[in-house]
Amino acid sequence: MSDTHAETVAYVAKTQYDPQPPPVASSGVLGWLTQNLFSSISNTIVTVLAIALIIYMLPGMIEWAVLHSVWNAESIRECREIITNAFGEGATGACWAVIHERFGQFMYGYYPPSLRWRPDLAAVLLIVAMVPVLFRTMRPLAVAMGVLLAAKALFAVYAELTGGNAELVGPTTIAAVIFGVLALVFGSEKTRPYWLWLTFAYPVAAYFLLWGGLGLETVESSRFGGFLLTAVIGVTGIAGSLPLGILLALGRRSNLPILKAICTIFIEFIRGVPLITLLFVASTLLNYFLPPGTNFNIVLRVLIMVTLFASAYMAEVIRGGLAALPKGQYEAADALGLDYWQSMRLIILPQALKISIPGIVNTFIGLFKDTTLVSIIALQDPLGLMKPILSNSTWNGIVWELYIFIAFMFFICCFAMSRYSMFLETRLRAADRR
């Protein structure tokens, strides 16, 4: 470098620095710990307290739920005898035997045992119907069917060993094999539109499978119960409230005054009323309005009410997403000559729904848990099924086991939804880096 240059320029870099790894404390396990658990004195205190609490509570919980638990017994008295004999006077343990005995009821309610393959098949088909909506390829379906078959085989082995009888080859197994293989062979992204046809056909298929008809023996709605009922209400509510919510949200933002008023009134009314009120309307009041003698299916009435209720919330969530989109997106779509429905479908909704994913899934989860309210109008959902067990002399005294079991089942479903929404957000974020 010449001297003259050095005089006119105050600073010139002479070397290029090589990149160095970050200091140990800011990366790796140690870095994570210091950043998240011990970043300050108060943080450290909270961490220590939390660990102490876990250490204090966990052993007792494990002892009660696992080590001292009883899986095979005829009554709560037998449970207690077994525990006392094995672990001494005063020992407590979970009596899971009640779940064991009532498992079928918790799953299907009073659905005739000989026909339970039909809800099973409907569940398998539900997975088939959901995968093309939730994922881009059908590979997850192949995985799910594989897991299902493996689980079924395990159960069969278990039943064989304990002297029970399990039929290994039923309609569900066949369906799982067929769709699993189909998903493996024709599972690429290109075939997705064809799979979506199955999704559209699913509600009809599920209806006939569950309620009968078309040569299948009919099953009364009053026999539906347990998680079957939860799933029917939850899935219908979820599948129905999203499209209905979209339409309501668009209606509320519309320029047509009458449409706008109708949608606004509907949303505000439904949101202003507790779900339980709507359910009572469904179960009792509707009878006064309907002509005498009509036997309008109670489950169907509840389905409609739950869907309407959820769709009002959905509409507001989606309206938030619509409002969050920059005005320029609407204008660009208009300026290109797209008509209203085209611009909504191609430009506005894909972006607005993406923004709304957390709120949408939040509403789904809320709806799914609200299905337990139907026990108040005497439908036999898992909570409804609990009542007779609680007052049954054989099991009188059991509370925790039932609640824990039901809570666990709900948690699995809600947690799965929550994880899926995070997966979806990541996937969509990867697709368009703004």
Next chain:
Amino acid sequence: MANVAPTSEAPVGAMSVSNETAIQIVGMNKWYGEFHVLKNVDLTVKKGERIVVCGPSGSGKSTLIRCINALEKHQSGKIIVDGIELTSDLKKIDEIRKDVGMVFQHFNLFPHLTILENCTLAPIWVKKMPKKKANEIAMEYLSRVKIPEQANKYPGQLSGGQQQRVAIARSLCMNPSVMLFDEPTSALDPEMIKEVLDTMVDLAQTGMTMICVTHEMGFARQVANRVVFMDQGQIVESNAPEPFFLNPQHERTKLFLSQILAH
């Protein structure tokens, strides 16, 4: 900043202008509530004419060109685009929008679609063009704006100048007869302004009818047939660029030019 001149020095202004009318605006008025934004605006644009609209902020430039493709509704007067009068008839509005391309200050690309999809969307859905043909046309226009290699990226991955050129290509894919530009370079960094202006000069050389709201006076000198100066919702002065810049007539024009050319 106001004087960034495009490099290709072809005398675009000399290009032929036909006698056919592309856009005719007669006695047009618009209010926002009580506020009178556009007052008795008359403007006739011939086919192949290139008009630059300038004026102080809030003078109604954007509103004027947004009325031409009915992004804003005018309340009185007439707007006739390619022989079709703009009324509240949705069919006519759609027809006019098919024929009038618009480029916005903030690009307004669709972030969830690739560059290519941005360009093919309207031809496929509005013009019902087969996808293959739409792709070909889009690639052709993307080459014209010199970014064919970005076709499969998303808008967020492009620089501002590149995004604006995509926006221009997207409009051109509809094969419009008129292009409207609303301050296409004012959201851009200085080094990107030139690439966008160059693209617009190229477009002007193809004989496209253009109405361009801009403060790029170098561009106005080189490309415009006519410069329209607006103030407070009125067209104050309208003249060929040469006399407009050298010999402005109205006091407000003189003031505006002295301010904008001062730095």
